Amino acid sequence: MLRILHDTNYDFIRWWKVMAGITIAFIVLGLGSLAIKAPNWSIEFTGGTLMQLNFTQPPDVGEIRSTLDAAGIHGAEIQQFGTPRDFTVRAQNAEQVAAQSKGAATIANTIESVLKKKFGENAVRVVRKEGVGPRVGQELKRGAIIAILLSFLITLVYLSIRFEWRFALAAVIATSHDVFTTVAFLKLMHLEISLTVVAGLLTVLGYSLNDTIIIFDRVRENLRKGRKESLYDTLNRSINETLPRSVMTHVTTFAATLALLLFAGEVIRPFAWVMSFGIVTGTFSSMYVAAPILLWIERKWPRKTGTRTSSSTATPTSRTRRSTATATR
Amino acid sequence: MNLKWRIAIILGLTAASIWALFPRTVVERVKRNGVFVYDTVRRVPLKRGLDLQGGMHLALDIDESKGAVADKSKAIDNALKVVRNRIDEFGVSEPVVQKAGNDRIIVELPGIDDPQRAQDVVQKSAFLEFQITDKTQALEKALPRINALLKDTKVNVASSATATTKDTATQGLQSLFTADTTKKTDSTKTDTTAAAGSTVGGPGAFSKLIQPGQLPGQYIVAQSDVDLVSQYLSMPAVQAALPPGKVVRWASDTLSFGGRIYRPLYVLDAKPIITGQYLTDAKPNTSPTEGNLVEFTMNNEGARRFRTETGRHIKDYMAIVLDQRVMTAPIIQGAIGAHGQITMGGQDLQAAQDLALVLRAGSLPVPLKVADVTQIGASLGKDSIHKGITAGVIAIVLVVVVMLGYYRFSGALAVAALSLYILYTLAALAGFSAVLTLPGLAGFVLSIGIAVDANVLIFERIREELAHGKTVRTAIDEGFRHAMSAIVDSNVSTALTAAVLYQYGTGPVRGFAVTLLAGIAASMITAIFVVRTFYMIWLNRSRSAQTSLSI
Numbered sequence: 056m057l058r059i060l061h062d063t064n065y066d067f068i069r070w071w072k073v074m075a076g077i078t079i080a081f082i083v084l085g086l087g088s089l090a091i092k093a094p095n096w097s098i099e100f101t102g103g104t105l106m107q108l109n110f111t112q113p114p115d116v117g118e119i120r121s122t123l124d125a126a127g128i129h130g131a132e133i134q135q136f137g138t139p140r141d142f143t144v145r146a147q148n149a150e151q152v153a154a155q156s157k158g159a160a161t162i163a164n165t166i167e168s169v170l171k172k173k174f175g176e177n178a179v180r181v182v183r184k185e186g187v188g189p190r191v192g193q194e195l196k197r198g199a200i201i202a203i204l205l206s207f208l209i210t211l212v213y214l215s216i217r218f219e220w221r222f223a224l225a226a227v228i229a230t231s232h233d234v235f236t237t238v239a240f241l242k243l244m245h246l247e248i249s250l251t252v253v254a255g256l257l258t259v260l261g262y263s264l265n266d267t268i269i270i271f272d273r274v275r276e277n278l279r280k281g282r283k284e285s286l287y288d289t290l291n292r293s294i295n296e297t298l299p300r301s302v303m304t305h306v307t308t309f310a311a312t313l314a315l316l317l318f319a320g321e322v323i324r325p326f327a328w329v330m331s332f333g334i335v336t337g338t339f340s341s342m343y344v345a346a347p348i349l350l351w352i353e354r355k356w357p358r359k360t361g362t363r364t365s366s367s368t369a370t371p372t373s374r375t376r377r378s379t380a381t382a383t384r
Numbered sequence: 385m386n387l388k389w390r391i392a393i394i395l396g397l398t399a400a401s402i403w404a405l406f407p408r409t410v411v412e413r414v415k416r417n418g419v420f421v422y423d424t425v426r427r428v429p430l431k432r433g434l435d436l437q438g439g440m441h442l443a444l445d446i447d448e449s450k451g452a453v454a455d456k457s458k459a460i461d462n463a464l465k466v467v468r469n470r471i472d473e474f475g476v477s478e479p480v481v482q483k484a485g486n487d488r489i490i491v492e493l494p495g496i497d498d499p500q501r502a503q504d505v506v507q508k509s510a511f512l513e514f515q516i517t518d519k520t521q522a523l524e525k526a527l528p529r530i531n532a533l534l535k536d537t538k539v540n541v542a543s544s545a546t547a548t549t550k551d552t553a554t555q556g557l558q559s560l561f562t563a564d565t566t567k568k569t570d571s572t573k574t575d576t577t578a579a580a581g582s583t584v585g586g587p588g589a590f591s592k593l594i595q596p597g598q599l600p601g602q603y604i605v606a607q608s609d610v611d612l613v614s615q616y617l618s619m620p621a622v623q624a625a626l627p628p629g630k631v632v633r634w635a636s637d638t639l640s641f642g643g644r645i646y647r648p649l650y651v652l653d654a655k656p657i658i659t660g661q662y663l664t665d666a667k668p669n670t671s672p673t674e675g676n677l678v679e680f681t682m683n684n685e686g687a688r689r690f691r692t693e694t695g696r697h698i699k700d701y702m703a704i705v706l707d708q709r710v711m712t713a714p715i716i717q718g719a720i721g722a723h724g725q726i727t728m729g730g731q732d733l734q735a736a737q738d739l740a741l742v743l744r745a746g747s748l749p750v751p752l753k754v755a756d757v758t759q760i761g762a763s764l765g766k767d768s769i770h771k772g773i774t775a776g777v778i779a780i781v782l783v784v785v786v787m788l789g790y791y792r793f794s795g796a797l798a799v800a801a802l803s804l805y806i807l808y809t810l811a812a813l814a815g816f817s818a819v820l821t822l823p824g825l826a827g828f829v830l831s832i833g834i835a836v837d838a839n840v841l842i843f844e845r846i847r848e849e850l851a852h853g854k855t856v857r858t859a860i861d862e863g864f865r866h867a868m869s870a871i872v873d874s875n876v877s878t879a880l881t882a883a884v885l886y887q888y889g890t891g892p893v894r895g896f897a898v899t900l901l902a903g904i905a906a907s908m909i910t911a912i913f914v915v916r917t918f919y920m921i922w923l924n925r926s927r928s929a930q931t932s933l934s935i
Contacts, residue, residue, distance in 0.1 A: 056935060057789070057790055058847070059790075107764070158753050158754045159443075159755055159756050160754050160757045163757070164500075180761070181759070181761065182760075182761040182764045183758075183759065183760050183761060184499075184758070184760075185757065185758045185759070186756065186758075187755075187756045188445070188753075188754070188755040188756055190445070190755060191443060191755050191756045198888045198889075199888070201888055202887075202888040202889070205884050205887075205888070206880065206881045206884040206885075209881075210880065210881070213876065213880060214873075214877070250893050251822075251823045251826075251893070253893070254823055254827075254889065254896045254897075257881055257885050258827070258830065258881075258896075258900070260881060261877070261878040261882070261900075262834070264874070264878070264881070265834075265837070265874040265877070265878055266874075268873045268874040268877060269841070269870050269874055272869055272870035272873060272874075273870075275869075276866070276869075296848075297844075299844050299847075300837075300840050300841055300844045303786075303790065303836075303840045303844070304834075304836070304837040304840050306786055307782075307786050307833045307840075308833035308834055309833075310779060310782035310783060310786060310833060311779040311782070311829055311830055311832055311833030311834075312830065313782075314775045314776075314778040314779035314782060314829065315775050315779070315826055317775075317778075318774045318775040318778055319771050319772055319825075319826060319829070320767065320768060320771035320772075322435075322764075322822060323768075323771075323772070323825075323826050326823060326826055330830060
């Protein structure tokens with residue numbers, strides 16, 4: 056039997072202050088730079104025009120830019136997309152978005168016609184074209200925020216029922232931590248926040264929650280056993296006991312995301328980045344956010360002696376268990 | 385549960401999944417030699433989203449720039465019917481036309497190869513009016529007043545420019561000298577919206593741009609001046625000065641005289657003698673003398689009105705106005721009944737076909753504007769599928785290697801279950817006729833990684849039980865029992881997140897949520913039920929194995 060990290064007894068939680076320092080620094084760095092410069096919203100959110108163009112000959116970017124400028128489309132972002140013959144053009148400044156409110160295809164049509172005039176009718180092919188009016192973007196932004204908040208609320212309720220409110224709160228705080236780190240990551244990587252990336256973010260939240268629940272499930276079980284140990288030790292024990300599972304799952308999932316990152320192409324790459332980072336932050340937050348927060352909640356609002364086990368579990372056997380020592384250390 | 389029953393259920397599920405995914409014959413519209421025909425095709429019943437097969441997505445809002453619409457929801461409902469009719473006639477395989485929210489129409493046209501034309505067909509108001517051209521020279525009478533108004537504007541534009549640049553300032557001064565000095569500049573009254581520039585204005589600002597045409601109520605404007613005249617005409621002050629009871633409309637086509645291009649401008653009686661609401665049929669045709677045209681037929685009531693009205697206007701000119709553009713203005717030779725025609729000018733037969741189509745489907749009750757458009761080339765879709773499948777295969781290979789290398793025999797059971805997982809998930813997607821999108825494909829690849837999580841949880845549990853000295857059979861039982869709560873809780877909370885995503889997501893994200901949900905359900909079935917059954921088969925078959933388990 057091949058075993059890794061079997062029967063370990065690391066004191067994971069001891070390092071929580073260091074870890075908290077690292078993650079807070081990361082979040083402050085990311086959100087700080089967010090305060091300096093707004094995030095890179097995709098045109099789905101800001102409104103505007105995105106075109107993916109395929110040229111028969113590698114074109115000169117300056118030439119594309121000057122052609123667009125001559126047509127009155129200023130400040131468009133022109134980027135190579137994969138091969139030297141593929142480019143994306145993004146026109147999403149306020150003036151261009153305002154022009155979209157008359158009809159979302161106007162700017163895209165202008166870009167297409169001027170580039171075809173410049174490079175030749177058959178030298179440019181429009182592979183993808185997206186035009187979004189300003190209103191749609193606002194609705195999407197609101198939808199994404201509602202989706203995240205709603206998923207938190209539902210999780211809170213579900214975990215309160217299945218575990219108890221302390222666990223639910225700790226799990227949700229750990230998950231919101233992942234929202235912040237992922238947003239910071241997006242910012243530091245200069246990734247564009249698109250709908251797909253938001254979907255990736257929500258998957259990360261689900262994944263991180265998954266991981267927290269696996270550990271909390273073990274805590275719940277160990278609490279039921281009624282050992283004479285502090286919650287601190289129970290948490291450490293639970294993290295150690297679930298360690299082989301954590302490593303195996305993260306390895307396989309990471310393998311899958313890595314495959315996406317490397318082979319699934321340019322369109323899905325930001326999503327794959329978010330997922331890869333999500334696996335890291337999800338694992339981290341389960342150990343170093345969820346667990347210390349649970350300890351903190353316990354210290355702040357201690358369970359009444361004798362009710363802890365019955366409130367934390369739903370099984371009839373638990374009522375016979377003795378309560379364990381206080382959770383603080 | 386009895387082992388035989390378990391096996392039967394697994395075989396049943398597998399058979400059902402294969403059946404759900406088996407290529408079948410479906411009737412769909414396919415394009416053959418440029419024409420859409422209904423035909424039967426054999427294919428795997430998995431719907432691909434626009435991002436995977438290419439196509440066009442349109443979101444249409446009510447255009448309120450020309451006046452507010454009172455009951456948006458009702459207007460959208462009516463517009464929806466018209467758009468649906470048009471799309472059905474346009475010929476697209478599996479189009480989606482639906483209402484989104486209260487005031488938006490979503491149109492999805494997979495595999496479309498002429499997006500611009502499709503957009504025109506959807507958006508064209510197709511509001512047909514028949515208006516008699518003005519024969520009272522009403523515009524000529526109003527010209528002096530319009531000229532005077534525009535002169536004011538010019539003075540205003542020029543004087544405001546003096547403050548900004550020196551270059552325009554001198555020009556502004558010049559025009560101040562040439563301007564009518566009896567009129568004082570009144571910057572609060574005059575319209576500053578005209579981006580007229582410095583080359584126009586002055587005496588006869590308007591009348592010098594237009595000249596009478598060949599028939600009453602027709603004027604011609606040089607093509608280079610069309611924008612300027614349009615701007616003038618849209619100014620509120622000018623509109624107020626236009627002759628009452630008349631409307632001004634541009635022609636849809638241009639004329640050319642002696643190498644110069646002109647666009648006719650018509651002054652028409654505001655009240656149409658009849659509108660397109662009585663139209664029952666329209667079809668394209670080509671006449672040797674008039675080129676491409678659309679022939680239309682009116683219903684009885686329409687025909688009766690048309691006959692009386694045209695009877696009253698013999699020898700007058702009747703403009704046929706489509707969406708506020710004059711298509712043609714023939715002379716009325718005698719009373720016209722149920723049949724008429726619209727000549728297309730120089731436009732091709734395709735345009736005549738499209739016009740006939742939109743006239744048949746009816747006019748849009750409200751103007752629509754495109755709020756959102758996405759258009760994806762078929763090649764990009766193919767490329768995405770190809771890359772998605774490559775990534776998927778590599779992900780599967782990696783997962784299989786990790787599982788086999790670490791859990792050996794049990795890993796092999798998990799891999800067998802994983803292949804059933806893939807089958808079930810795809811079948812579920814086909815069964816719910818979910819749309820497979822690129823994020824969905826990514827979600828699926830990801831879910832392969834996550835799907836083994838349940839197996840890992842169970843296997844680690846079995847290992848723990850074995851370490852506690854339990855027999856193989858008990859260890860397996862206990863392992864599954866203990867892992868259950870973690871598997872259920874974690875999967876249910878992920879499923880809840882996916883449900884929220886489905887509720888609030890659109891298009892591709894929705895596809896992603898559906899894949900995730902199908903994946904969670906399938907992974908719970910395979911990990912908990914299928915792998916357990918595999919163990920049971922194994923325990924039953926080999927007595928010796930009960931002393932040791934390769935895990």
